[in-house]
Amino acid sequence: MTTSTPTRSALIEPDRRLPALGGFAPGALLIELRRVLRNRRTLAFTLIMPGVFFLIFGLPQSGQSLDNGRPVTAYVMISLAVYAAMVATTSVGGAVATERALGWSRQLRLTPLRPAAYVATKLITAMSLGLLAVVIEFLVGAVAGVRVPAYVWLLSGLAAWVGSLVFAAFGLFIGYLAPAENVMQIIGPVLAVLAMFGGLFVPVEVLPDVLQQVAKFTPVYGMGVLARAPLTGDGVSLAAVANLVVWALLFGVGAARLFRRDTARV
Amino acid sequence: MTSTHPAVELDGLTKRFGAVTAVDGLSLRVQPGEVVAFLGPNGAGKTTTIDMLLGLSRPDTGTVRVLGGTPDDAVARGRVAAVLQTGGLLKDLTVGETVRMTAHFYRHTRPAAEVLERAGITDIADRVVGRCSGGQQQRLRFALALLPDPDLMVLDEPTTGMDVEGRRDFWQALRRDARRGRTVIFATHYLDEADAYADRIVLVRQGRIVADGTTAEIKNLAAGRTVRATLPGADQAALAALPGVDAVEVRGDSVLVRTGDSDAVARHLLTRTAARDVEITSRNLEDAFLALTTAQTGA
Numbered sequence: 001m002t003t004s005t006p007t008r009s010a011l012i013e014p015d016r017r018l019p020a021l022g023g024f025a026p027g028a029l030l031i032e033l034r035r036v037l038r039n040r041r042t043l044a045f046t047l048i049m050p051g052v053f054f055l056i057f058g059l060p061q062s063g064q065s066l067d068n069g070r071p072v073t074a075y076v077m078i079s080l081a082v083y084a085a086m087v088a089t090t091s092v093g094g095a096v097a098t099e100r101a102l103g104w105s106r107q108l109r110l111t112p113l114r115p116a117a118y119v120a121t122k123l124i125t126a127m128s129l130g131l132l133a134v135v136i137e138f139l140v141g142a143v144a145g146v147r148v149p150a151y152v153w154l155l156s157g158l159a160a161w162v163g164s165l166v167f168a169a170f171g172l173f174i175g176y177l178a179p180a181e182n183v184m185q186i187i188g189p190v191l192a193v194l195a196m197f198g199g200l201f202v203p204v205e206v207l208p209d210v211l212q213q214v215a216k217f218t219p220v221y222g223m224g225v226l227a228r229a230p231l232t233g234d235g236v237s238l239a240a241v242a243n244l245v246v247w248a249l250l251f252g253v254g255a256a257r258l259f260r261r262d263t264a265r266v
Numbered sequence: 267m268t269s270t271h272p273a274v275e276l277d278g279l280t281k282r283f284g285a286v287t288a289v290d291g292l293s294l295r296v297q298p299g300e301v302v303a304f305l306g307p308n309g310a311g312k313t314t315t316i317d318m319l320l321g322l323s324r325p326d327t328g329t330v331r332v333l334g335g336t337p338d339d340a341v342a343r344g345r346v347a348a349v350l351q352t353g354g355l356l357k358d359l360t361v362g363e364t365v366r367m368t369a370h371f372y373r374h375t376r377p378a379a380e381v382l383e384r385a386g387i388t389d390i391a392d393r394v395v396g397r398c399s400g401g402q403q404q405r406l407r408f409a410l411a412l413l414p415d416p417d418l419m420v421l422d423e424p425t426t427g428m429d430v431e432g433r434r435d436f437w438q439a440l441r442r443d444a445r446r447g448r449t450v451i452f453a454t455h456y457l458d459e460a461d462a463y464a465d466r467i468v469l470v471r472q473g474r475i476v477a478d479g480t481t482a483e484i485k486n487l488a489a490g491r492t493v494r495a496t497l498p499g500a501d502q503a504a505l506a507a508l509p510g511v512d513a514v515e516v517r518g519d520s521v522l523v524r525t526g527d528s529d530a531v532a533r534h535l536l537t538r539t540a541a542r543d544v545e546i547t548s549r550n551l552e553d554a555f556l557a558l559t560t561a562q563t564g565a
């Protein structure tokens with residue numbers, strides 16, 4: 001008898017192997033990316049709003065210069081690129097909360113996908129959106145007339161992007177902490193306050209003295225200093241680097257611990 | 267066949283949540299190719315048992331073997347798949363994307379188009395999951411479970427919350443898919459579902475198996491009727507001796523007779539005794555459960 005469906009025994013055996021890389025797959029990553037880019041809320045907060053901020057708060061300062069003669073608009077643009085990247089990466093990481101609340105994580109546990117592969121997908125998605133956020137902010141700046149040497153574009157952009165890894169970890173941390181579906185509504189204002197302390201909206205130097213001291217210990221401070229260093233020519237202080245590293249570790253370890261608790265069998 | 271192992275071997279499973287013993291020393295063996303209904307009321311321990319069977323939770327005591335190995339291994343190799351009572355879906359993916367994304371997690375799957383077809387949701391492949399009805403979402407979960415072409419399919423109350431038509435469509439999809447060799451275990455509240463789709467019914471109550479048999483055997487337990495009548499001073503022994511009578515109970519002036527032959531009891535009561543107000547009611551599943559548990563404690 002001829003049939004289009006092979007018999008079970010012929011069909012199964014060679015296919016019953018474990019997937020490579022714990023089920024991590026570029027194809028799934030692409031769908032994930034498409035999904036993120038379809039989310040209007042994410043797009044509004046990470047790709048559109050920071051650009052609009054630049055046009056409102058940066059552009060009016062055209063013609064003004066920093067101490068080293070570089071344009072103030074570039075300072076604002078880089079700061080807002082850091083802001084855009086951190087909101088982008090946080091929102092992707094924080095989406096884990098939604099997926100847990102919806103029960104998708106439970107559904108995934110019935111597939112060969114290993115939890116580490118799931119987190120890797122989230123991190124890559126977060127960093128992709130973070131990169132897009134930086135590039136768009138820089139494009140808005142460039143079109144609006146910001147002119148700085150190529151190495152500033154490159155190094156500042158790179159620092160803003162790499163620094164946002166801290167917030168990808170922060171997003172995952174919150175994602176595994178909060179069981180809420182609407183977690184970004186809660187984190188949004190928190191991010192704004194952190195950005196304020198990190199000198200992304202106004203230079204830290206204009207804050208009251210006490211707050212300036214506090215600001216140095218908040219998680220955006222380090223990445224802000226690093227991202228602007230190529231522009232301002234200021235040396236990168238050890239404190240700024242330490243700030244970045246310590247927060248990256250704190251959020252990274254925190255996320256890993258919560259993640260392990262979440263995937264433990266009870 | 268792929269192996270000579272039983273599809274499922276549960277041995278002395280126990281699971282407690284605080285003071286509640288959700289599963290209480292449950293043992294069960296399911297052979298490859300069997301279609302088994304896990305039938306029981308709310309809180310019987312069906313979901314808790316299925317969670318342990320799938321490796322989603324660990325038993326306090328007892329062991330689980332699935333297709334001769336651990337549940338985790340069976341899941342990772344796509345040999346077991348499930349439609350969960352509580353498993354969620356991403357509302358902002360389309361039906362097709364959900365299937366394709368899930369397919370990427372496996373080494374090998376059936377084609378996405380094929381499982382959509384078999385689950386009967388090809389026409390809504392481009393619809394966003396959040397806009398699908400409960401029944402359509404359930405069929406999507408079923409499509410996901412079909413992807414790895416599993417040897418064992420587990421479904422936990424797959425039609426809960428569906429209307430009559432949704433239930434019928436779902437079971438039709440499942441039946442269309444029923445292939446020789448695939449073992450199916452499904453939990454349900456509905457005797458008619460168990461009756462229509464299972465070869466074997468396992469009745470669970472309070473974390474224990476109270477009956478286990480072919481569909482026909484279990485149906486008989488629930489098929490009887492109760493005859494009630496007002497009859498002061500009823501002769502219990504005479505009633506109990508009638509053909510088909512399972513139990514006789516006297517409550518004050520009333521007598522209740524559980525029987526497989528209600529006509530004989532009614533005829534007897536009306537012609538041979540002074541009984542009045544004779545009522546005949548069908549025994550429902552709950553009565554069957556009660557009868558079973560009573561019989562067990564009495565034994």
Ligand SMILES: Nc1ncnc2c1ncn2[C@@H]1O[C@H](COP(=O)(O)OP(=O)(O)OP(=O)(O)O)[C@@H](O)[C@H]1O
Nearest residue numbers: 283286287288306307308309310311312313314315
């Ligand atoms: N995570 C939990 N914490 C505390 N109690 C639980 C938990 N899960 C289940 N239970 C309890 O264990 C018992 C068995 O529950 P289970 O969900 O297994 O029943 P079920 O047969 O699936 O019921 P239903 O038909 O309502 O789905 C119930 O008393 C329930 O309240």
Ligand SMILES: [Mg+2]
Nearest residue numbers: 312313314351
């Ligand atoms: Mg249940």
